[in-house]
Amino acid sequence: MIVESKDWKPKIVAFLCNWCSYAGADLAGTSRIQYPPTVRVIRVPCSGRINPFFILASLQHGVDGVLISGCHPGECHYLTGNYSARRKFVLLKSLLEHTGLEEGRIQFSWVSASEGVKFAKVIAEVTEKVKALGPAKKLVKSKT
Amino acid sequence: MPELTNKIREVARDLLQQKKVDLVIGFARGTTPMCSTPCFVRQDGEVNGLIWDSFCENNLAKYLVKRSDKIAIIAKGCDARAVVELIKENQISRDQVVIIGVPCQGMVDRGMVRSALEGNEIQEVEEKDDRLIIKGKNFEKVLNRNEFLHPSCKVCTHRNPVIYDILVGDTVKELDTEPYLDVAEFEALTPEEREEYFSKEFAKCIRCYACRNACPLCYCQECFVDCSKPQWIGKTTEASDTAIFHIMRAFHLAGRCVECGACERACPMGVDIRKLNRKLTKDVKERFDYEAGLNLEEVAPLSTFKPDDAEEFILHP
Amino acid sequence: MKAKIIKKTDIASFLDKLIEDYEAFAPVEMDGLISFEKVSSSSEALLDYPNSKMPPKQLLFPQSETLFSYSSTKDTGELEVPSGPEKPRLIFSIRPCDAMSFTLLDKVFGGDFKDPYYLNRRANTVLVSIGCTTPRASCFCNSVGGGPFSTEGSDLLLIDIGDEYVVQIVSDKGAKLLDKKGFEDTGKEKLDLAAGVIKTAEASMGPGVKTEGLKEKLDSIFDDPVWQQLTEKCLGCGICTYLCPTCHCFDIVDETIGSGGERVRLWDSCQFPLFTLQASGANPRPTGKERFRQRMMHKFSYLLDSCDQIGCVGCGRCITECPVNLDIRQVLNSIAQLESVK
């Protein structure tokens, strides 16, 4: 058993679509809403841009959580990118959890450009969930 | 079985004689017992090499892609489903193939038969109705073939070809087993148990890619495992690389897998590969009400969407 | 023949004694899969088994092996080469065909270029093989220079004569294993018994392949369309090469993480398109036909030129494990039957 230090802070990667969720994150900033410093954001044009490999590569790299956030259904800047993404991700998430990945390592949310508060809440909640899971071990690349 | 063999030869002979096709892809007897092997017939004189028995396990649709000649293919239920997918994915055109459908009673798993013989070397196997008569150096044993079917054949829901030009033999009764029971059983395990199971399975993998190469729907010019720009995963047998190979291989078949089991049969190490595919097949059926390879019209589930697709997995803080 | 006798009832204690001094590997069955694993007790090891799924070559030539690891900052860099095993190694209960495969690997890795990773391990390893009383239908060792009781590559060979093993001492290294163990020398009677066992086994084997004139034939039909037909059903997977005890092609990749990483040697397979893919995108072996031909040519022609040995020990793994029953014997025999093209 790995004993975790009390102040262990998970490292979470957030793939945010440029038009809604990244803007929502910006709004959280302009509104000075504080949230846990656990997230590193990768800006993508659309949640539909996110290749399943991005998620797997992140896990392999050892991040403790992956968040994917896009525009609300029907509000995608690219019309339907988030719908395509939604299908892809639900299958991937289900498959990964089938292989034993803890539920909560990968999270999905919709955050619009006007939802700065929601963005902060999402980060807080994902952080809490991932914290409860402890450091990632599954699918993490081991060094030989 | 011999009747089917004869009918297949007849059909093949006609097609070749009438120059309706350049090539018939079917099965021939293999070099070891309980082993049939893919066979390519171009002359009507060679049709007697074609056979049909309980060991025609390969998915011949594999051989259709990247060809320009006109081909007749012997197609079990799963082969036909793969043909449908390949047509939908622009890999072959419908008028390029003559589908000789053969209703299938499930193929026999020789590994399972061997285990039942506790290491006795088999020399000859004869089929009579549902019986397998196994002969060896100092023994003879009779087994019921239906107890020795491949795992994929045991849960097959489309034994009859869903699409064909010529049907050889009578249609068979489809199995009325509850679908996805196998998946549900595994789903009922704890995440830790599932993880342990897969870790053990993946650890066996030697990255020979037979699973990929046997799959009738793996036809990429360059597979993601071979891709160097970018290099998606490492090429070693390191656990996470292997796991991701299998996960992504299965994911690339999401909504496309025709459940033929070719991947699993090809695996020399006995990795339970279908466990991944089956989960996706179940999810796709339950979420998107789609089964791969049943018709030419339906759009693949990952090529389309519904605005009201379930999204219970979305976080709402 | 120098040989000792070990009673079957004593073999376990013999192995256990060896385990004290050696890092011992032996065939082990797990979930129906037989593979060479490190054993800590004789009870784990199999002595009567068809053959392992994977050949034991990976004990000396692992599927992936870190050659060195490196780390660098903007201005400096460091290399670290992993250290080899300290304890001498024993491979116990290896089949003669697999033991023989090391004689080829020795030439490949110990030729003009000496590969320290392989050679160090090889020098540190002793092989105890066990002869095949009942060869399998897929076995054809006897037609490629070996046999069910071949001693090539082994240090000791066990011959099952019923309640006892005749232990043939092949090398000094092997003799050392028996030192001070108190085993008796083998008398003529038992040697005759052994010879009988060998004879029966050899007689039970099928015709295998004809290697006579094969090299010349192969060299002459390089461009023959027959290759297309022979390989039409090949799926292009790596089973035949990865499961082959003599295949030894490898790739070297850098596994980079940030500014550091590892240089890793991996098995590669001539059956993969990537094997010969050039940076320009050109591929001199663009299809399965060329790749399959390469496998045959390499094993039965090129290795004869470079190592004076065939790259095949007749273990039959590529036959039993091929998903489409592409039988190497059948291929070679149909080539042998071809008219030479001049």
Add this chain to the structure above:
Amino acid sequence: MTNSDNENLTPIPAEGKVGAVMVVGAGVSGIQASLDLANSGFKVYLVDKGPAIGGKMSQLDKTFPTNDCSMCILSPKFIECATNPNISIITGAQIDSIDGEAGNFRVTLLQEPRYVDVDKCTACGTCAEYCPVNILDVYNEKLATLKCIHIHLPQAVPAASVVDPAQCLFTKRKACQICVLVCKNKAIDFHQQERKMEVEVGSVILAPGYEAFEPQLQSQYGYPKLSNVVTSLEFERILSASGPYRGELLRPSDRKHPKKIAWIQCVGSRDTTCDNTYCSAVCCMYAIKQVILSKEHNSELEAVILHNDIRAYGKGFERYYERAQNTPGVRFIWSKVSILKETPETKNVVLRYRVNGTEVKDEEFDLVVLSIGLTSTDGHRQLANKLSVGTNQYGFCESPGFSPTETSRSGIYACGVFHAPMDIPDSVTMASGAASLASQLLSDQRGTLIEEKEYPSERNVTREPPRVGVFICHCGTNIARVVDIPKVVEYAKRLDGVVHTEENLFSCSIDSVTHMAETIREKGLNRVVVSACTPRTHEPLFQDALRSAGINPYLFEMANIREQCSWVHTRDGEIATRKAQDLVRMAVAKASLLKPLYQLPYDITYAGLVIGSGIAGMVSALTMANQGFKVYLVEKDKELGGIARRIQNTIEGRDVQTYLQKLIQKVHKNPLIEVHTEANIVDFSGYVGNFTTKIAEGAERKVKEIAHGVTIVATGAEEFKPAEYLYGQDPRVLTSLELEEELAKNSEKFKDCHSLVMIQCVGSRDSERPYCSRVCCSLAIKNALKLKEINPEMEIYLLYRDMRTYAFREDYYREAADKEVKFIRYDVDDKPEVEVVTENDQSILRVTVTDPTLGQRLMVDADIVSLSTASVPSTDNKELSQLLKVPLNEDNFFMEAHMKLRPVDFATDGIFMCGLAHSPKFIDESITQAQAAASRAITILAQKTMKASGAICVTDKWKCTGCGVCQEVCPFSAIEVEAKEKVAVVNEALCKGCGVCASSCRSSALDIGGVSDQQTLTLIQAL
């Protein structure tokens, strides 16, 4: 109505018109008007009397209600102006005289000497270092000093020093020339004389802005005698990171942190004791903003706002007000106030005010902020006189008709606070509106006087190893206060590929950007990382610097260490610093892999689609059609006109129905406008420059396809029908709009009416609709005055929460009060009650309300109750927003790209909004906004070609198997599998670079420029 309603536009002969416009005043309005015009094909002369552009907005710290840093959002516009080859910025200049007529004016400018050659000066600041004379810093409201030769503000455009001739030792007595000696560029020139310049323009836009009210004019505020009484503008500077106290909240007397601050509202506004009886429209909101910002500086702070109604009437304002109200330690007190005294020892200020109407209270504060009004000055009047432009009694520019952007002189337009006190978005909107009128006037001269901006040819960097330059921004103190910038710089230096690092106070200032371009050239950088704010606003600015330096603009990456770091991890500098390092590391890693991308030009469909035919829709349609563009006007009703059909007059007395009928006629007569009534949008696709819309029309729902290049959403709003106050149950209860209609139809009926009660905020400002409907107070006053006209004896009770008669509407409020309309303030928690009681067999409509001044329940038996109900967003908005893929805000009004500076744009290029679809507003405001939307649309239609993004999909033919999944998932039908070769082919004009295809491709045969698989994997590995 001499010159209104666009009537002046057609008669002017085309010949002799000049395709240039002069914009007078370079505040945010002037800047916006200039940019719109320059981007629509006109030469612009942007004239300001000051030494730099930016106006009052550049002095503000943050802006409400988003708390955006004022300079952060403004400085990109500075740079756009400075780098646009079609904008000539003329500072230190004023109009001397004007000749000619609309289409062809000759303007004489007088430019005072700057004593610095703007072209030579590099703004290095050496002259200021050596200058021996300290003067008060005007930019910092004289709270700080600077040198006599100085740079006006850090981000100044032009980026050049200026000499204050009144204080310069040389100009005064030829005593010193040290600046001339130390200037390496010989930029200082004391030989400069006042200069006369003649400029020929077709039109003039007046945007001279305002001056802040000077409280010293009224002794009761103790200003400037009491050192801890400051004006709100001074307080802005105090709050500002670039202000006199470097962003620390201190009070002037002892530079200590004030613990208790009071804001006194309406200083110099709504004040009959001075001439400014109007409402300054913005003070309530900026005071709330200052409270919120002050609380951010010190959460323990006690803040009191002493006000006479909080006028939070704009979009998003009410929520902002609520946020302040809910902040602990903040009190809003509705009372008159006077300054009693200064406590001598502490210099604290004691205020006296009333609580609960009667009780008098004295309270001591550390600091008092006077919320000073916006005024016009003699200078404004003189300017108006010189141009023969009419002004109102307060010296603000008067518009004769419905369109506020028009002045009394043809060809001369006005915008911004010169028209009336207004906030930034309204000013920006009006600026665009004014620009559209100038553009309309001169449309046949479009493109005659402009030139393209030239960039050096691009250096090919593909074969070079990465040479990354990292520029890390302090953003004043916005970032630097939390993140340890030097540490981040040190960290960045050690990263692979980094060959240059530097920190900037403001990376976005013109000198920083210029310097960045120089550094790129000098150090041969081939990748640039700016670690600052969000790329969503600032990326284009820095990309332009790359282009100017001769490298491809896509070789650029930003690390967002402000919005996503310093602003959200304010409390832990160490963690924020570490995160900033991570973000920089990621950006550098990605930057090293960036490749040049190229934009492809494509053709435009020169037509506009306007959805909704209310006044806003029709005005925007006409404004475009009058400039020669085809317009499709789509209306869901049978008739044109929208909700204006129900409005009779404006509060100013203008006849809405006549205006509306004329407008409808003009629309119908215009050959370029194609009207579709009873029509709905059923499908919408395409992209800026080439949209395709399907409408279903008429009873048969006939589907028609429309091709257009731009889209304007003008779908209006609806009247809220309440369920309270017996509405719908008793015929005597009306909405105020119904009352207005009744008044127009049947005014006689009201002669017998003795008592009428108006209830405000019905359906507005409540939990369901927490926004103010903006117009209802004025609408009620309008009705009240009308009723008093009909029956002066009528008892009118107006029950309100805050009267929000902003700007000059205040005069009507006062008039109503003078006419004895009874105003009773009610509390939202103690709403009036309306009931029907039967007394003496008579059904009586009884209203009860608590009178806060008397503290008693007041009972009124009313003949009529009028409910001022909310404007509610059209129920169709949701569907339309989904069809157009544009967002709605929380209240279901359409959401603009940026609250302050892009008020009529959607984030989606080529789609704009105006009128009530945006938020509740008055007719004149809708007209202005409609003109603005048209102006923004014209900036697209005026282009010869559009350019497709460079960040689009590329295919690897070798890898592609032609399986077609990309074709199926592409939302824009931009990919097709070519049948013969079986490979995917991308239509580059259609591709938007979303990347859905790339992530769906199993063969990795598709990739997206700028977010390639490899780049993203590298980012992940750099996490």
